[in-house]
Amino acid sequence: MSCHQLAPVVGDLGGNCELIAETLSSAAAGGSDVVVLPELATSGYVFASQEEAASVALSAAEVIAQCAMALSGSTTVAVVGFCERGEDGLLHNSAAIVDADGGLAVYRKTHLWDAEKLVFTPGSAPPPVVPTAAGKVGVLVCYDLEFPELTRQLALAGAELIAVPTNWPLFDRPAGERPAETMIAMAAARTNRVFVACCDRTGVERGQRWTEGTAIVDRDGWVVAIPGADGTAVAELDLGLARDKAISPRNDVLDDRRPELYQAVVHGGEVSQIP
């Protein structure tokens, strides 16, 4: 599988779509079975206004058609972030899961980050788990990953890989530490025994720098690939290994759950349900 840390140009719909198509074609030709691209790869991220975002929005059908064509003749599955214009005209920060035959699912980001709230309508459906030739792929977008409820429910639903198109704004971090978002991805992978592939972007956009934190994480929670000089992170993964949740002779990260105890705590001797 591969993650491609592209540098879309805000507002350049034609150029970005061309970059996406070239990247998908090339990755498919190279034999990558699962290809993850950044969040909002079609449009860029730092919009000056909702109107600007609307001017470069595409319908899911348009994105799916373009990506499927780029993948034609391959069995590659692609996860591509895009700026979606819904049937109702609302804008969504979405990810399309596509193969050469067409769309497998479209997910609308459900947890919006900061100024995205001024532009996008959050999704009203939970994230998908999509059976593919390579394995079962769950999808989240960027800040969604920071909600352990979502990574857990994707694992419970059978996701073997969680693909996460992202645009991670660069923040300071202590020397020697991985980006905070990567650390969260690692913990999500390990606590759920799933593979996680985060595809970040690069390129300064209207002064905004990016973490360039693209990382493929194995089910033990360790980073097994980051981008090379060409911006591409590549890993050979056997996604089926994620079906084994055992972590000791007597432990299984999902079977060990105690759902009857969750959503409650003890306060001063009394058990309270969490609202």
Add this chain to the structure above:
Amino acid sequence: MSCHQLAPVVGDLGGNCELIAETLSSAAAGGSDVVVLPELATSGYVFASQEEAASVALSAAEVIAQCAMALSGSTTVAVVGFCERGEDGLLHNSAAIVDADGGLAVYRKTHLWDAEKLVFTPGSAPPPVVPTAAGKVGVLVCYDLEFPELTRQLALAGAELIAVPTNWPLFDRPAGERPAETMIAMAAARTNRVFVACCDRTGVERGQRWTEGTAIVDRDGWVVAIPGADGTAVAELDLGLARDKAISPRNDVLDDRRPELYQAVVHGGEVSQIP
């Protein structure tokens, strides 16, 4: 606050209790407001049999009395892992939260690790959040920490610090990486904007080595203290800062949750509830 990476001796109940009392007295005299000790600090960990564990088990009342006496004259709160004999004779891997006036809560580990399942009965109550002079303290024990449901529910219930007595068996990890358990603690801290204090142990016990991974983690998810040469990790924390869950002008890690979307996924176009 402080975490004291002790080396209890398996089966040496008297010696271990003396070590605990000395540690608590000294930490309280030194002005530590919250003191965290390891899991099973009274008994050691690598039991040869359930009978051996039973032979060094104490009632919660006994542990609370000893710890309260060691803390007398202070306002220090201690979180101490111990091998508990319940009223019904069953053994539990427990943590007592104690101050000079007595017990504030007793928590029985709800997620048992490996051979612990041969010795202990898991707790049947959710973890507590205890109001203390230093702030609201939630408690988990070791492997509990790897269930994001628990850290989330403690944060939702108002915990500002999650204290985690642990005995982390040493596992290999890639060069340059923090222990996996630390990485999970960091992600839990950051995604919930709470402080987390994990107190591990040291000393080889029946061939078992320990991670010696004691770490105090701030609400941004960064490690702010690990043990010095004396085995003690010390940090000055304003626990009240954990009440602020904002992480951007428009984001709050708890308010941003979408509970209506959790426990469901989309499978091939159909939304399914997770059993």
